[in-house]
Amino acid sequence: MSTDQGRALGGSCTVTYGADQRTFAAQVGQRLLDVILANEPDHRHVCGGNGYCTSCRVRVEAGHLSPPNRTERERLGSRCGELRLACQSHLIGDVTVIPMVTGSLIDWE
Numbered sequence: 001m002s003t004d005q006g007r008a009l010g011g012s013c014t015v016t017y018g019a020d021q022r023t024f025a026a027q028v029g030q031r032l033l034d035v036i037l038a039n040e041p042d043h044r045h046v047c048g049g050n051g052y053c054t055s056c057r058v059r060v061e062a063g064h065l066s067p068p069n070r071t072e073r074e075r076l077g078s079r080c081g082e083l084r085l086a087c088q089s090h091l092i093g094d095v096t097v098i099p100m101v102t103g104s105l106i107d108w109e
């Protein structure tokens with residue numbers, strides 16, 4: 001079986017992440033957020049991966065993810081596609097993403 005635009009489910013792929021272009025090994029079909037958190041535990045995911053907060057959002061620099069679902073279209077509006085919610089996106093091949101929320105969400109100083 002293969003995905004619409006990508007490789008066979010369960011096949012290997014990579015997630016290239018962040019400005020420093022770290023590369024994480026992954027499998028087609030995995031949720032993007034799970035791959036990121038396994039390698040970068042500080043990636044923001046305030047609502048726990050339930051599609052409410054948008055703090056997990058990433059900009060897609062290269063590659064493809066599963067088609068945006070209704071939650072992503074509602075949360076991201078016209079920027080959906082360029083931006084994706086890592087908690088709602090699944091891998092269909094190699095992808096390069098940049099996190100959009102970094103550092104503390106609340107400035108305590």
Ligand code: FES
Nearest residue numbers: 049051054056087
């Ligand atoms: S973790 Fe909250 S929308 Fe993805």
